[in-house]
Amino acid sequence: MKPENLYHPDAAREFLADGARARWHDQAIWFVRQKRDAQAQQLPEWEELRKLAEQIKAHTLSRLDEYLVQFEENARHNGVTVHFAADAAEHNRIVHQLLAARQVKKLVKSKSMLTEECGLNPYLEERGIEVIDTDLGERIVQLRHEPPSHIVMPAIHLKKEQISELFHAELGTEAGNNDPTYLTHAARANLRQHFLTADAGLTGVNFAVAETGGVVVCTNEGNADLGTALPPLHIASMGIEKIIPRLEHLGVFTRLLARSAIGSPVTTYTSHFHRARPGGEMHIVVVDNGRSDILGNPDFYASLRCIRCGACMNTCPVYRRSSGHSYSYIIPGPIGSTLGPSRDIRKHGSMAFACTTCGSCSNVCPVKINLHEQLILQRKRAFDAGTLKPAKKMGLLAMRFLTRHPALLDTAGKAMRKVVPILPAFVKDGTAWSRPGRELPEMPEHSFKELYRRRQEDKQ
Amino acid sequence: MSSRDAMLAKIRRNRPEGPALPDIHAVPFVTFDDKFAAFAGLIRNLGGEAVMLAEGQTVAEVVARRWPNPGRVVDLTLMQHAEAFTPHDWQDVDIAIVPGDLAVAENAAVWISHPDNIFRSLYFLTEKLVMVVPRDKLVDTMRDAYGQIAIREHGFGAFIAGSSRTADIEQSLVMGAHGAMAALVIFC
Numbered sequence: 126m127k128p129e130n131l132y133h134p135d136a137a138r139e140f141l142a143d144g145a146r147a148r149w150h151d152q153a154i155w156f157v158r159q160k161r162d163a164q165a166q167q168l169p170e171w172e173e174l175r176k177l178a179e180q181i182k183a184h185t186l187s188r189l190d191e192y193l194v195q196f197e198e199n200a201r202h203n204g205v206t207v208h209f210a211a212d213a214a215e216h217n218r219i220v221h222q223l224l225a226a227r228q229v230k231k232l233v234k235s236k237s238m239l240t241e242e243c244g245l246n247p248y249l250e251e252r253g254i255e256v257i258d259t260d261l262g263e264r265i266v267q268l269r270h271e272p273p274s275h276i277v278m279p280a281i282h283l284k285k286e287q288i289s290e291l292f293h294a295e296l297g298t299e300a301g302n303n304d305p306t307y308l309t310h311a312a313r314a315n316l317r318q319h320f321l322t323a324d325a326g327l328t329g330v331n332f333a334v335a336e337t338g339g340v341v342v343c344t345n346e347g348n349a350d351l352g353t354a355l356p357p358l359h360i361a362s363m364g365i366e367k368i369i370p371r372l373e374h375l376g377v378f379t380r381l382l383a384r385s386a387i388g389s390p391v392t393t394y395t396s397h398f399h400r401a402r403p404g405g406e407m408h409i410v411v412v413d414n415g416r417s418d419i420l421g422n423p424d425f426y427a428s429l430r431c432i433r434c435g436a437c438m439n440t441c442p443v444y445r446r447s448s449g450h451s452y453s454y455i456i457p458g459p460i461g462s463t464l465g466p467s468r469d470i471r472k473h474g475s476m477a478f479a480c481t482t483c484g485s486c487s488n489v490c491p492v493k494i495n496l497h498e499q500l501i502l503q504r505k506r507a508f509d510a511g512t513l514k515p516a517k518k519m520g521l522l523a524m525r526f527l528t529r530h531p532a533l534l535d536t537a538g539k540a541m542r543k544v545v546p547i548l549p550a551f552v553k554d555g556t557a558w559s560r561p562g563r564e565l566p567e568m569p570e571h572s573f574k575e576l577y578r579r580r581q582e583d584k585q
Numbered sequence: 586m587s588s589r590d591a592m593l594a595k596i597r598r599n600r601p602e603g604p605a606l607p608d609i610h611a612v613p614f615v616t617f618d619d620k621f622a623a624f625a626g627l628i629r630n631l632g633g634e635a636v637m638l639a640e641g642q643t644v645a646e647v648v649a650r651r652w653p654n655p656g657r658v659v660d661l662t663l664m665q666h667a668e669a670f671t672p673h674d675w676q677d678v679d680i681a682i683v684p685g686d687l688a689v690a691e692n693a694a695v696w697i698s699h700p701d702n703i704f705r706s707l708y709f710l711t712e713k714l715v716m717v718v719p720r721d722k723l724v725d726t727m728r729d730a731y732g733q734i735a736i737r738e739h740g741f742g743a744f745i746a747g748s749s750r751t752a753d754i755e756q757s758l759v760m761g762a763h764g765a766m767a768a769l770v771i772f773c
Contacts, residue, residue: 153755153756156756157756167615168614168615168691169615170612170613170614170615173612174612176607177607177609177612180604180606180607181606181607181609183603183604184603184604184605184606184607185603186600186601186603187600187601187602187603187604188600188603189596189600190593190594190596190597190600193593193596194593203740209587209588209589209592209593210588211588211591211592215588259763260753261751261753261754261762262751262753265753265754278752278753278756279753280753280754281756283755284755285754285755285757288754305754305755305757305759306757306759308754309751309753309754309759309761309762310759310761313761313762313763316763317676317763320763321673321676334736337736339736345749345750345751345752345762346749346750346751346762346763346764347709347749347762347763347764347765348762348763350708350709350743350763350764351706351709351710351763351764354672354705354706354708354709355672355673355706365592365596370606372731372736373609373728373731373732374609375727375731376609376726376727376728376729376730376731376732377609377728379727379744380691380692380726380727380728387752389631390627390631390691390692390693390746391689391692391693391694391727391744391746392746393631393745393746393747393748393749393750393764394709394743394744394745394749394764395694395743395744395746396741396742396743396744397736397741397742397743398740398741399736399740399741400702400740400741401740402672402702402703402705402706402741403702403703411592413592413595413596417592417595417596417599418599420596420599420600420601421598421599421601423601426601
């Protein structure tokens with residue numbers, strides 16, 4: 126769970142205090158963005174694919190209730206039970222009832238941002254059920270008792286030395302052995318025992334197909350597969366927006382997902398679950414938890430097209446330099462900065478301001494969500510809801526006043542260009558711009574307006 | 586009102602206008618002159634290998650040459666149906682040889698689905714996975730693949746591309762996360 130009242134600028138400052146680690150984080154994530162570009166360039170139809178994906182999702186949202194009913198009917202026809210949960214509490218209750226009725230002692234989970242959103246793990250653990258996250262990154266953050274910092278790479282904020290220490294303490298690996306292969310295979314051996322002894326498996330859902338009543342789960346590790354092929358009970362938790370109309374549409378989305386997410390042509394396992402394993406049973410929990418409210422908001426409903434690839438995070442210059450833990454909502458980065466405030470503007474107001482409006486997120490989004498435009502609108506909501514700190518609010522109000530009075534803006538600019546260069550250092554050091562790496566820029570002699578005017582005159 | 590009906594009613598009330606479904610077949614997708622070369626080139630980066638069976642050569646020979654001391658082998662291309670196995674019975678399998686229905690050139694994925702789902706855990710518990718695909722069943726893209734598979738028939742099916750892998754520790758790519766540590770695709 127994220128701490129209450131997390132304020133992005135403060136949390137980001139904390140992350141940036143370790144300059145070397147922040148730089149590494151930035152570069153590691155930028156590398157993923159570059160791999161994504163390389164994949165996109167290999168498909169001449171890339172932009173057409175994005176357009177198709179956008180249209181399919183936009184169409185689906187316009188008839189979401191119909192597709193959900195169709196999905197439910199077809200799933201039931203396959204022998205799968207479908208449950209509907211209006212909110213996180215109901216989702217957790219349904220999952221717990223299914224587990225309790227079958228005396229489940231141990232649940233193996235594959236990565237699911239929805240169950241993070243619902244707070245499922247602590248809910249089940251309080252009721253005596255052992256929950257094992259099985260995605261390696263997710264397992265690492267579970268053992269550290271912290272939330273994932275990225276939706277696709279949950280432990281990207283950690284160095285291998287930290288993971289080595291953790292595994293030494295928790296799994297008994299060799300002290301000081303930082304080799305990723307050694308550590309990964311130690312986790313593999315440990316988790317395999319959990320897979321073999323679990324009473325139930327829970328997965329998220331990447332895509333739910335209305336036409337066939339089945340769900341698709343994409344992993345590189347195979348944890349969703351082991352977690353559902355071994356235990357007798359499979360529970361799949363999905364948000365209402367995961368629906369796509371037809372099987373053939375997977376031929377668009379499975380081409381976009383892994384390429385956008387990790388720069389790989391596909392995930393190792395793209396698994397299609399339509400029935401339980403022999404002798405087992407399968408349940409699907411369809412969760413709203415605020416999504417239908419977003420659906421009714423013309424400014425923000427496009428955010429429900431999201432397929433959770435994380436490409437917007439990987440390209441975001443702010444996310445890369447502040448890490449997922451500096452965002453207050455469980456989903457960080459650009460997409461989280463619109464989903465979080467849509468859910469609760471008072472709690473997540475600062476997230477929308479963690480954005481330079483550079484638009485890079487919108488440019489890489491495989492379903493073409495207008496992310497940076499939504500973030501500007503979320504800022505307006507944050508302002509109107511009174512969530513801004515006094516200094517920020519006053520600054521914005523002053524700026525608004527100035528931009529509405531051009532003559533005053535010119536005068537203020539002129540004064541600043543004259544005064545700032547002669548200010549003593551101790552005054553300048555007190556500003557938000559004076560932190561290490563963020564020096565106050567040199568003041569130019571002339572304003573843009575003056576330069577422009579002179580150039581026009583020279584031309585004549 | 587049940588949660589289901591309340592949710593559906595609210596969605597109906599809130600749903601926005603949207604476009605018609607696009608025709609995904611109207612857009613030209615990438616094609617490959619040599620699908621096998623594309624497939625074989627890609628799978629090398631995904632922790633796998635692809636070979637074309639030579640004239641007179643058998644799958645068993647290729648597997649034996651690659652792994653001379655195989656340990657426990659389960660060959661689903663020979664086995665017709667299982668006899669009272671549990672999913673856990675495959676936990677010590679070293680090599681699983683399984684039929685693949687088709688393969689995709691753009692991403693080195695093979696479609697795996699078996700009429701007898703008791704084998705489902707085998708694909709993921711085995712240490713090494715050998716997928717045997719008819720050579721005329723290589724398609725260009727996932728769109729073509731979905732046009733050919735009957736998804737509901739067996740209750741479970743997966744595209745598998747290479748070996749199980751992860752990069753969750755400092756972005757270092759490691760083969761063998763939970764599933765097979767090695768993958769071999771044999772086109773016959």
